Amino acid sequence: MRNLKVVEEFSEKSKKGFSELLYTQPNFLIGNNQLPQIHFYLLDTTANIGLGHIGFSLEEGTVFSPYRAPFGGFALADDLTSLEITFFIFEVLRKLQVQGVNSIQMKLAPNCYFSNTFLLKENLVYAGFDLEEQLEYQAISITDQAFELNLASMEVRKLKKCKEAGFEFSRLPKHKLADVFDFVKKQRQEKGYELSMEWPQMKLAQKVNSEAYIPFVVKDGKRIIAATIGILASDCVLYNFSPAHHAEYDPLSPNVLLTEGLYDFCRAEGLNYLDLGTSYLNGEVNEGLWQFKSHLGGQSFLSYSFRKAVS
Known part of the structure; x- marks a missing residue:
């Protein structure tokens, strides 16, 4: 495993080696809600490269990623190993516990956004997160x-x-x-x-x-x-x-x-992708809309929602 460290601020002197999500960035959260923000970045200290990020909004002891947006959760570099992802997750949990956080609610981006979403999902379950929901998105590969x-x-x-x-x-x-x-x-x-x-x-x-x-x-x-x-x-x-x-x-x-x-x-x-979103109406898949997106070349991708009590 590389020399990794989880920090709460990302230095402008560091390079970014992952694709950032709009919905977890500090500027977006300023416009999205008035809640306190908590951010964690995974840093390769030897190469001085950022390898991941997660941003939370804090309300009454619970952190949300996202609080009011389609999705949030972890943004990860494509080359992260399972061990490195596990390290990131447990460091985030440890730091949240130190800050007195009671619970976590998180919805991951559809798996077309990051190549290692399934690996992340497995490691979140290993870390004690409960999988609450999975939603189907459709996206066109560019x-x-x-x-x-x-x-x-x-x-x-x-x-x-x-x-x-x-x-x-x-x-x-x-x-x-x-x-x-x-x-x-x-x-x-x-x-x-x-x-x-x-x-x-x-x-x-x-x-x-x-x-x-x-x-x-x-x-x-x-x-x-x-x-x-x-x-x-x-x-x-x-x-x-x-x-x-x-x-x-x-x-x-x-x-x-x-x-x-x-x-x-x-x-x-x-x-890489044109995200066509979901096709749900009142909690059920709208078959006509789903079919239309499929006819446009949309492929199916999954988004996972998790919850965990921080003890």
Whole structure:
């Protein structure tokens, strides 16, 4: 095992050898909640390289990772061994106990975010964490292949019709985020769905993480007909947050063209996955939505939620 140490602050002089999660970073937590933060970083002291991180929000003796976000938990370098992951987990537990923490609630990122999530899961169980829930996400792997090669034939036809109709995908400047948010909220409300965030929350999140929230649209001429907010949820993954389209365009399904644009953006930025999120409605899988994401090339990945009493 390398010469490892768990520290509570990451020095600017240290290199970062892992992909950071947006939802556990200090700036994000400032906008997310007003609770005290606790951070732990795994450091290779010989090479002066950070190999992992976990950020918590503390409330009444319980630490949450995340407190109010899709997921959090451990962010780990790909080359960490089982022994090194175990060391990190137990050092975090020891330090939390010293700080008087009573319990831990944690939801890991889907396993497309890190290559060693299954190994982490095994080590958390070994450390006494209780696995409470697993949720299925879908994500598209970003490769050198054209987007349409991953599509079901039905979606290929829809994509072709959108292009024949002259619809165009584009990334909008940051100051247009409010316009896209309003469009998405309106279209989803008309279909009976609510957004998980209100505009004041989104505005604050963008303020403290200005590069992480990106508005994307599909237009018919000058009219927005489909839109989404792309969230850089990690250094390697773009999260497709609440895409929506105008009901008038249902037969053409402009969300397919929207997804192609996101895929091409990810490829240009060197990202590994386009996260399509979950497909649950009232705790059950929405089969129609799951099938649509599958037709777009979405593969299934799991996210695990854990709880542990700190004694």
